[in-house]
Amino acid sequence: MKRHIAAVAALSSLAFLAAPTATAADNPYQRGPAPTTASIEAARGYYAVSQTSVSSLVATGFGGGTIYYPTSTSDGTFGAVVISPGFTAYESSISWLGPRLASQGFVVFTIDTLTTLDQPDSRGRQLLAALDYLTQRSSVRGRVDASRLGVMGHSMGGGGTLEAAKSRPSLKAAIPLTGWNTDKTWPEISTPTLVVGADGDTIAPVATHSEPFYESLPASLDKAYLELNGATHFTPNSSDTTIAKYSISWLKRFIDDDTRYDQFLCPLPRPSLTIEEYRGTCPLGS
Template identity: 50%
Template structure:
């Protein structure tokens, strides 16, 4: 559990302390282990900064989470958005979890609870643009390593954002919902995570056809988790086991994580299937 210990220089920032960060190296963090890729708390100390609502930025408000270690060079960044009628809090666990593994993470509150997927996709793009150009952590962000992630209509927005902005390097769509099933403009390494018992965005109606339609030259993967629509809205070792190695391998280009992506984990009761475009 991270503990708030000091106010950071930026107003609204709280420094969160965890295990000591690893020494400076091109590959950020220690060599991965099965335990590490499932861990909610990674090796980096992190800070948290609230981002208030502001006009003209293309997104509403949110929270930044980022490693405090400046010796590692620029970090890859991930913008995360919730689903229909969901607040930022439903995706907030991704902030400290992924930041502690060496990413800058921006969890968003949408303009409106009823925003549709394409609107959420535009907000993700605006958030990435702000992160790179104007955010208080812009000097920590590598503009060539940007990712989007979201749940439900936010998952559909994730695919819409990657489709609209081909320079996005990685995308993770969580139980995605979108009336569109084909996104031919996506060039990002894309992981689509569905849920077996999802009665809102059924895998047969959304996740599976979205995955089948991916034509990106980069890697893509499909995960079907055991459970229902909201299975990714809280930490589980299984969620981390799939999401973290994907971002490390394809957003950070860290080949140490290749074995965790391909062939993937041994089958267990937490997921129904895992497909990918091996080899990596």
């Protein structure tokens, strides 16, 4: 009996010690330590990252690319995101996002498109084809939770991001970066979407692209509009802390359902040296 009482006491003590991290058990998709402004602005996150190349010869429906993924398997599977480059561009133009996002706890696939001239509708199909390859055929498919996927893209790849979200409502997150598309209205989208524009964009000006994209999304949708300050159409092609910070927060919140990242999205970020304007529908996840 004394041994039984001692065991119960020991278990109670362990439960008490574990209480501060109980939220992690409540959310099976939560990955990594509690975030801080410093951690999401850092060039690299908590996870060491490995990578593997995918040849265009084995890719179906897209042009191959590079998969970046957390090296560790101790935390189970991860959500995943595929990223498309823009018009006339190659995977290298958005490759900086691969290790940066993967080190925060995602499997990230930066892709080449079938041709550099592919239009947004084609790029949308290619994003979905790459997701299917990643979850069904890739060498790291066992590391990916196929029910928690997102898409991103730059310029026409951003337009393709909207096309992919429209075509596959099961996607958990979409982030068009200075997106370009002849279609300006997206009331059909039900995927939480972060639209990123640039105040100095002369190729896809926010007034005729990112702003109408955002405004046309359903009012009931979790959505946000981030307009970068002092930025151009090509700002997403280089390492950018503001893009990374809010992309990480958006992907964590909606792919991982990790409410620890709410603090960076709501209340809405205020204008700053790097933010011209931010709009959004808080509270999140309602």
